[in-house]
Amino acid sequence: MHRLTVVIVLALGLVACASAPKDAPPLPRAENVDLERFMGDWYVIAHVPLPPEDEAFNAVERYALCADRRVETVFRYRDGGFEEKLKISRPTGYPGVEGDPAEWGMSFIWPFRAEFIIAWLDADYDSTIVARTRRDYAWLMHRAPEMPTEQKVEALARLEAMGYAPEDVRMVPQRWPEADGLAAPGPVSLPQCED
DSSP, X not given: OHHHHHHHHHHHXXXXXXXXXXXXOOOOOOSSOOHHHHOEEEEEEEEEOOGGGTTEEXXXXXXXXXXXXXXXXXXXXXXXXXXXXXXEEOOEEEEEETTEEEEXXXXXXXXXXXXXXXXXXXXXXXXXXXXXXXXXXXXXXXXXXXXXXXXXXXXXXXXXXXXXXXXXXXXXXXXXXXXTOOOSSOGGGOOOOOO
């Protein structure tokens, strides 16, 4: 019961008023997001984490676009170390808030939807930043477990320019294959589109 209470409180916090902090610049949106290209695996390189993931290792987000245009999502990570227990959550994304494919409602608990904004996406769909107006949560993600240093430095500077404090950003350790032999990111995390 305690775990359900924590999930509900976090979900309600995510959907709370999405006002920007004082003096924060307007949060950008990636332009002309092609949802089909955005699908697949994204390794979390750095984040401003929510409490359940503040000690995440080998964090990977996987997206699958369903026929009805919702996005089935699997977020998987090791909690506290490379050999710790695998944690999995399966929220559903609803892209196209106000017609913009860069802005989604992400549902962890029906009927609540958290703000999920693709704030930046490189031209090759290799790196992205997902952010929130409140600047209380962000992910820097890449298609591979390691991001080239120069690109990572540029992306972290971009995150700071969006209004995130550098001291709030945590680098997410990535090491593959995992200790139990699971290859990245493993069949355990396949999203399922239900008809």
